[in-house]
Structures are given as structure tokens and as C-alpha cells.
């Protein structure tokens with residue numbers, strides 16, 4: 001899927017959160033949004049994953065404006081996007097059922113009913129729950145294959161975050177949208193998720209993510225976009241943006257200088 005934001009602005013109750021943002025994500029490309037807290041990163045991701053409609057400008061998915069389509073066609077497009085937002089919200093069931101949920105939602109009702117019947121039958125025959133290969137494969141990618149039968153409520157914060165990631169990966173979406181996917185993870189688990197992102201990219205999925213971790217942005221991105229107060233200040237390769245930023249505000253952000261003092265930044 002080729003996703004493009006074209007001159008997108010977004011406001012709530014008269015307050016502008018994003019102004020004239022243009023950004024594209026190609027298949028097989030990792031684009032990372034960096035910027036101080038409150039810059040509008042999550043809002044941008046919500047627009048890219050078709051949860052919010054731009055106030056101005058357009059979002060295009062393979063050239064089509066999803067907001068010009070009937071609701072079910074837009075939902076079909078949205079299902080091609082795997083989303084992980086900051087708070088991992090898992091259902092009170094097993095790890096595997098949580099990962100399955102990401103795939104079930106993308107299938108018609110008839111197939112979901114058949115699935116349910118098969119699961120019941122299998123439980124009756126084998127006397128224990130079963131799990132399918134696609135679910136195990138997604139769990140393997142986040143290093144939780146062995147935990148498939150555990151109750152999601154017993155997971156640590158970091159494990160829950162990895163299960164959310166597996167849930168987004170399991171349907172093999174065309175585009176992954178990730179909001180600080182490794183914020184609760186230790187270095188080892190961060191590496192596991194970064195490898196999974198790398199694999200998704202290798203399968204020609206586009207990845208759009210927001211992170212506060214500059215080293216991560218440097219490691220995994222094809223392009224980095226610096227967002228400040230709802231405006232995209234510059235976009236380029238990580239080397240370009242981090243080593244030779246074109247805008248003084250980017251340079252100051254990258255150096256870690258007084259990022260949160262708006263007057264200082266805008267002076």
C-alpha cells in the first residue's frame with residue numbers, strides 16, 4: 001500500500017494540532033516520526049491509520065481518498081493497516097486468542113463462525129485449546145511463541161506490548177503504524193521488535209512509527225520526519241537529518257537543547 005498525506009491539517013474544537021503535513025510511506029519503507037512531546041505524532045498516526053479524518057488536505061491510499069468512500073470500503077482499507085498504539089489493550093483471554101483477534105476482525109462473519117465451530121470441536125476432541133500456525137508465527141516474531149496459552153492478564157507490561165505487536169502483524173498488513181512500540185521494553189526486547197519491523201519491511205510492508213528514541217530512529221529508518229508543533233519541519237535519511245539537519249530547530253532537537261521551551265525554539 002502506498003500511503004500519502006497531502007497537505008493535511010487537523011484541529012479539534014478550533015485548536016490546530018497538525019498544519020499542512022505532507023508525507024508518504026512506500027511499500028518496504030520505514031518512516032519514523034520524531035519530535036517533542038505534544039508535537040502531534042500520535043495525531044498524525046491516527047490520521048494515517050484512517051481513524052481520524054483530516055480537517056483539510058487529504059490522505060490517499062494507493063491514490064484513493066478513503067474518506068470519499070462508503071464506510072465499509074473505508075473499513076476494508078483500514079483493515080490492511082496494522083496498528084499498535086501506546087497503551088497495549090489486550091482482551092481478558094489467552095495470548096493466542098488476542099493475536100487471533102487481529103486476524104478474525106479481517107474476515108467475514110461466515111468464516112469467523114466456522115472458525116469458532118472448529119475450535120470448539122477441536123477442544124472437545126483434544127481436550128485442550130489449539131492454536132494455528134499464523135498465530136504462532138506472529139508470536140515467534142516477538143519472542144513469545146511458548147507463551148501462547150498464557151492468560152493475557154498475567155503478562156508484564158513489556159510482554160503485553162509485544163503481544164499487541166504480534167496481533168498487528170498476524171494478518172500480514174500492508175502497512176504497520178506503530179506509536180512508540182518499544183517504550184516499555186528493555187534493550188533485548190527492543191531488539192526483538194526492531195528485528196520484526198525489519199522483517200515486515202523485507203516483506204514489502206510499509207512501516208510508519210513514532211519514537212522518542214533517537215538511536216532507534218537512526219537504526220531502523222529509511223527516512224526520518226521531524227515534527228514540531230504540528231508542522232513537519234524536515235524529512236530525510238537518518239544520516240541527513242541527524243548529521244546535517246537543514247533547519248536550526250531540527251539541529252537543536254537532535255542535540256537535545258531546550259526542546260520543550262517553545263519560545264526558545266521559535267525565537
Ligand SMILES: Nc1ncnc2c1ncn2[C@@H]1O[C@H](COP(=O)(O)OP(=O)(O)OP(=O)(O)O)[C@@H](O)[C@H]1O
Nearest residue numbers: 012015017035036037038039040041042043044210
Ligand atoms: N482529541 C483531542 N482534543 C484536544 N486536544 C488534543 C486531542 N488530541 C490531541 N490533542 C493535543 O494535540 C497535541 C498533540 O498531541 P499528540 O498526542 O498527537 O502529540 P505527541 O507528539 O504524540 O505527544 P507524545 O510524544 O507526548 O505522545 C497535544 O497538545 C494534545 O494535547
